[in-house]
Amino acid sequence: MAAAFYESEWRITGCKSALRTVNPIRRIVDHLHIPDKSKLIPLSIGDPTVFGNLKPPDAVNNAVERVLKAGKSNGYLPSTGSVAARTAIAARFSCAPHGSSNSPISAEDVVIASGCSGALEMCLKVLAKEGDNVLLPKPGFSLYETICGHIGVECRFYDLLPSRSWECDLQQMEKQITPKTRAILVNNPSNPCGSVFSEEHLRLILAVAERNKLPIISDEIYETITFQGVPFSPMASLSTEVPILTVGGLAKQFLVPGWRVGWIMIHDRKDRFVSVRDGLARLATLILGANSLVQEAIPEIFEETPDSFYSGLNSTLETNASICVRALKEAKGLKVVEPQGAMYMMVEILFDQFDGISTDLEFCQKLLDDEFVFVLPGSCFRAEKFFRIVLCPPEDKLITACERIKKFCESHTK
Amino acid sequence: MAAAFYESEWRITGCKSALRTVNPIRRIVDHLHIPDKSKLIPLSIGDPTVFGNLKPPDAVNNAVERVLKAGKSNGYLPSTGSVAARTAIAARFSCAPHGSSNSPISAEDVVIASGCSGALEMCLKVLAKEGDNVLLPKPGFSLYETICGHIGVECRFYDLLPSRSWECDLQQMEKQITPKTRAILVNNPSNPCGSVFSEEHLRLILAVAERNKLPIISDEIYETITFQGVPFSPMASLSTEVPILTVGGLAKQFLVPGWRVGWIMIHDRKDRFVSVRDGLARLATLILGANSLVQEAIPEIFEETPDSFYSGLNSTLETNASICVRALKEAKGLKVVEPQGAMYMMVEILFDQFDGISTDLEFCQKLLDDEFVFVLPGSCFRAEKFFRIVLCPPEDKLITACERIKKFCESHTK
Ligand SMILES: Cc1ncc(COP(=O)(O)O)c(C=O)c1O
Numbered sequence: 155m156a157a158a159f160y161e162s163e164w165r166i167t168g169c170k171s172a173l174r175t176v177n178p179i180r181r182i183v184d185h186l187h188i189p190d191k192s193k194l195i196p197l198s199i200g201d202p203t204v205f206g207n208l209k210p211p212d213a214v215n216n217a218v219e220r221v222l223k224a225g226k227s228n229g230y231l232p233s234t235g236s237v238a239a240r241t242a243i244a245a246r247f248s249c250a251p252h253g254s255s256n257s258p259i260s261a262e263d264v265v266i267a268s269g270c271s272g273a274l275e276m277c278l279k280v281l282a283k284e285g286d287n288v289l290l291p292k293p294g295f296s297l298y299e300t301i302c303g304h305i306g307v308e309c310r311f312y313d314l315l316p317s318r319s320w321e322c323d324l325q326q327m328e329k330q331i332t333p334k335t336r337a338i339l340v341n342n343p344s345n346p347c348g349s350v351f352s353e354e355h356l357r358l359i360l361a362v363a364e365r366n367k368l369p370i371i372s373d374e375i376y377e378t379i380t381f382q383g384v385p386f387s388p389m390a391s392l393s394t395e396v397p398i399l400t401v402g403g404l405a406k407q408f409l410v411p412g413w414r415v416g417w418i419m420i421h422d423r424k425d426r427f428v429s430v431r432d433g434l435a436r437l438a439t440l441i442l443g444a445n446s447l448v449q450e451a452i453p454e455i456f457e458e459t460p461d462s463f464y465s466g467l468n469s470t471l472e473t474n475a476s477i478c479v480r481a482l483k484e485a486k487g488l489k490v491v492e493p494q495g496a497m498y499m500m501v502e503i504l505f506d507q508f509d510g511i512s513t514d515l516e517f518c519q520k521l522l523d524d525e526f527v528f529v530l531p532g533s534c535f536r537a538e539k540f541f542r543i544v545l546c547p548p549e550d551k552l553i554t555a556c557e558r559i560k561k562f563c564e565s566h567t568k
Numbered sequence: 569m570a571a572a573f574y575e576s577e578w579r580i581t582g583c584k585s586a587l588r589t590v591n592p593i594r595r596i597v598d599h600l601h602i603p604d605k606s607k608l609i610p611l612s613i614g615d616p617t618v619f620g621n622l623k624p625p626d627a628v629n630n631a632v633e634r635v636l637k638a639g640k641s642n643g644y645l646p647s648t649g650s651v652a653a654r655t656a657i658a659a660r661f662s663c664a665p666h667g668s669s670n671s672p673i674s675a676e677d678v679v680i681a682s683g684c685s686g687a688l689e690m691c692l693k694v695l696a697k698e699g700d701n702v703l704l705p706k707p708g709f710s711l712y713e714t715i716c717g718h719i720g721v722e723c724r725f726y727d728l729l730p731s732r733s734w735e736c737d738l739q740q741m742e743k744q745i746t747p748k749t750r751a752i753l754v755n756n757p758s759n760p761c762g763s764v765f766s767e768e769h770l771r772l773i774l775a776v777a778e779r780n781k782l783p784i785i786s787d788e789i790y791e792t793i794t795f796q797g798v799p800f801s802p803m804a805s806l807s808t809e810v811p812i813l814t815v816g817g818l819a820k821q822f823l824v825p826g827w828r829v830g831w832i833m834i835h836d837r838k839d840r841f842v843s844v845r846d847g848l849a850r851l852a853t854l855i856l857g858a859n860s861l862v863q864e865a866i867p868e869i870f871e872e873t874p875d876s877f878y879s880g881l882n883s884t885l886e887t888n889a890s891i892c893v894r895a896l897k898e899a900k901g902l903k904v905v906e907p908q909g910a911m912y913m914m915v916e917i918l919f920d921q922f923d924g925i926s927t928d929l930e931f932c933q934k935l936l937d938d939e940f941v942f943v944l945p946g947s948c949f950r951a952e953k954f955f956r957i958v959l960c961p962p963e964d965k966l967i968t969a970c971e972r973i974k975k976f977c978e979s980h981t982k
C-alpha cells in the first residue's frame with residue numbers, strides 16, 4: 155500500500171551537490187561593507203563592460219542584427235552548436251603542432267556551450283567525478299573551485315610563482331598528482347595574474363602531463379589579449395601526445411560577457427579522447443548550449459572584426475597596466491607583479507610594513523572605508539597576500555584610484 | 569615521490585554521469601532511415617520554427633533590436649538573471665491561490681536559466697540526487713529522463729490515460745511513490761499528448777503530493793497554448809500547502825526556441841523551500857544563465873506582444889489539430905486522441921488491424937519508406953502504441969501528410 159510510505163512531515167532539502175556549490179568571491183565579498191556609490195571606484199569586477207569605455211567591435215552588433223532581422227535563426231540548433239559557428243571556431247583556432255601528423259581541428263571537434271563557464275563545467279564533468287581530483291592554479295579563477303565543489307571533485311592546487319612572473323612551480327605541481335587525479339587545468343593568459351606563459355614553459359607543463367598521462371584543460375579565454383611583444387601560444391599547438399580540451403568564448407575578446415557563448419575545442423591525440431568526446435556530446439544534449447542569434451553571428455563576427463579592434467583593446471589595457479604599475483611601484487608597502495596580458499594585475503601587500511593591517515581582507519575593507527576604492531582581496535583567488543586590480547576602467551578613474559591607493563598606503567605603513 | 573603515481577598508459581574515460589546522459593529520441597530515431605529530403609514531410613520535430621510559417625511577434629524582434637542597439641546590456645547579469653526580467657516574469661505569472669495568505673511571487677522567486685531545459689535540470693538537481701527517484705509522466709517529454717539519467721536519479725513513471733484525455737492515473741501514480749521519491753513532475757499542457765488538465769484534475773494531483781509531502785515540478789512551458797474553451801490553470805494557483813517549482817520559457821510561446829531563455833518560479837509554501845531556494849541560487853552561479861540581450865528584452869516582449877498574437881497562434885494550431893483529427897479518424901487502424909493544447913497530438917496504432925506491422929518503429933519506418941512522412945514513434949515518449957504528430961506545419965503540408973498516412977494505413981491494414 156502506498157499509505158505505508160506517507161511522509162508525516164515536509165522534509166525538502168536542497169541536494170548536497172547544489173548546496174556545496176560555492177562562489178568564493180561572493181563568500182568573501184559578502185563580508186565586506188561596500189560604501190556609498192557616488193565616490194566608489196570599483197576595480198573589482200571582471201566585467202569589461204561596466205564602465206562603458208570598452209565597446210564591442212561594430213561587427214559584433216552588425217552581425218547579430220543581421221541574423222535577428224533575417225529571422226531564420228530562431229529555431230533549435232544541433233546540441234553541440236551551429237555548424238557554421240563550429241566551422242568558424244575550428245578554422246580560427248586550429249593549431250595542430252608543427253610538423254606533426256595531427257590534423258587541424260574541424261567543426262566536429264568543437265562543442266558550443268553557455269559561456270566559457272558552461273564549457274568549463276562540461277570539461278570538468280566529463281573528466282572527473284565525485285572523489286576524483288583535478289589540479290588547479292593558485293592563484294586562480296574561482297569558478298574552477300565552484301564547479302569542482304558542485305561535482306564533488308577535490309581541488310588540488312599548484313602554485314604560480316610571483317617571483318617568476320607567475321610561472322608554475324612545476325615540481326610542486328607534479329607532487330600534487332595522485333592516482334585519483336584526472337586532469338591539469340591551466341589558465342593562460344591568467345585571471346587573476348595577468349601573466350602569459352612562454353612556449354617553453356608550456357612545454358614543461360605538457361611534459362608533466364605527458365609523464366603522468368593526464369589530459370589538460372586549457373582555459374584560453376584571454377587568448378588574443380596580450381601586451382606588445384608578448385607572444386601567446388595555444389597549448390594544443392605544442393603537443394602531439396597530450397590530449398587537450400581548450401575552452402574559450404566571446405566574453406572577453408569581444409566584450410560581450412552577458413551573451414553567454416563559449417566553446418570547447420577537442421584536441422584529441424591518438425584517440426585518447428574517444429570516450430570524452432562521446433561524453434561531451436551527451437552533456438551537450440542537456441541544455442542545448444548558447445543563444446542561436448549569437449551562434450549564427452560568429453562567422454561574421456570573426457571575419458569582420460578588424461585587427462585594429464584587437465590591437466586597440468590590447469593597447470588600452472597595456473596603457474592602463476603601465477599607469478597602475480608606475481603608480482603602485484611608488485606606493486609604500488606594495489609590490490607589483492607586472493602583467494603581460496588578460497585584464498588584471500596582482501599587487502602584493504607587504505604586511506610587515508603596515509600598521510594595523512594584517513590580512514588582505516582588512517586591507518581591502520580599510521581601502522574601501524578610507525578611499526572608496528574597491529579591489530578584490532587575493533583570498534578570492536587563494537592568494538592571501540595580494541589584491542587584484544581590474545585594468546578595464548577609463549584612464550582617469552585608474553589614475554585617481556592609484557593616487558588614492560598610494561595615499562592609503564602612505565598613511566597605513568609604519 | 570611523484571614518480572610512484574606515474575600512469576604507464578593513457579586511460580581517459582568520460583565519467584559515468586556524462587556517458588549515462590541519453591536522449592531517448594536520438595537513440596530511437598538514429599535507428600530509422602530517413603529518406604531523401606525533397607518529398608519528406610517531417611511532422612517529427614518539436615521546433616515550431618522549422619517550416620517558417622509561424623513567426624515570433626514583432627515585439628520580440630523589436631525589443632531585442634532595441635536592447636542590442638542601446639549597447640548597455642552586454643555585461644554580466646546577476647547569476648539568477650536580470651532584475652527587470654525577473655520582475656516582469658513574476659508579475660506576468662503571479663498566481664497566489666485565491667483567498668490564501670500566500671503572497672504573489674516577486675523577482676526574488678524567479679531564477680532565469682538557459683532554456684526551460686536548463687530550468688528543469690536545475691530543479692531536478694536541487695531536489696534529487698543519485699539513488700533518489702522522481703515521478704514522471706508516461707507518455708512524457710524525453711528530456712526529463714535524459715536529465716535524471718545524467719544525475720543518476722531513478723525515473724518512476726505514472727500513467728497518463730488516453731481514454732481519459734490523458735489524465736493521470738492517480739492511484740497508479742500514488743503507488744509509484746517510495747521513501748526515496750523526491751518530487752512529482754507534471755507537464756501541463758503536455759508534450760507529447762497535447763492534453764490540458766482541468767482545475768479539478770490538478771487538485772487531485774496536488775492532493776497526492778500533499779498526502780505524501782512531496783513538492784511538484786510543474787512544466788508549464790505551453791501555458792498560453794490551449795484551444796478555444798479550454799482553460800489553463802497554473803498549478804501554483806491551486807494549493808496553499810504544496811511547494812511548487814514552475815518552469816517555463818520563451819521557446820514555445822514566442823516561437824524562439826533557439827534563444828535559450830527559460831525560468832523557474834519558486835512557489836514556496838510555509839517556508840518548505842528555504843533550502844531549495846538556496847540551492848537554486850547556488851546552481852545559478854555555475855553558468856550564469858541566459859543571454860543578456862534577450863533577458864533585458866523580456867519586459868518589452870511581455871508588454872508589447874498583442875493578445876492577437878497568442879490567439880492567432882492558438883487558432884492556427886487548433887485548425888491544424890482539427891485537420892489532423894478529421895483526416896486520421898477516417899484512417900484505418902488508427903485511433904486519434906483529440907488534443908486540447910500545446911503543439912502535438914498522439915495517434916494510437918491499432919496493431920491488430922495491421923498486416924506486417926507490430927511496433928511503432930516499424931510503423932514509422934514503413935511510413936517513411938512508402939510515403940515520406942516522418943512522425944515520431946511513441947517509444948520516444950514511452951508510449952509504444954502511439955505516434956506523435958507535430959501540429960506546427962503549414963496547412964497544406966499537414967493535409968498532404970494526413971492523406972499519405974490514410975493511404976498508408978489503407979494499404980497496410982487487413
Ligand atoms: C579565466 C576565465 N575563464 C572563464 C571565464 C568565464 O567566462 P564566461 O563569461 O564566458 O563564462 C572567466 C570570466 O571571468 C575567466 O576569467
Ligand SMILES: Cc1ncc(COP(=O)(O)O)c(C=O)c1O
Binds near residue numbers: 686709819
Ligand atoms: C514539455 C517541454 N518542456 C521543456 C522543453 C524545453 O524547452 P526549452 O527549449 O526552453 O529548453 C520542451 C521543448 O520541447 C518541452 O516540450
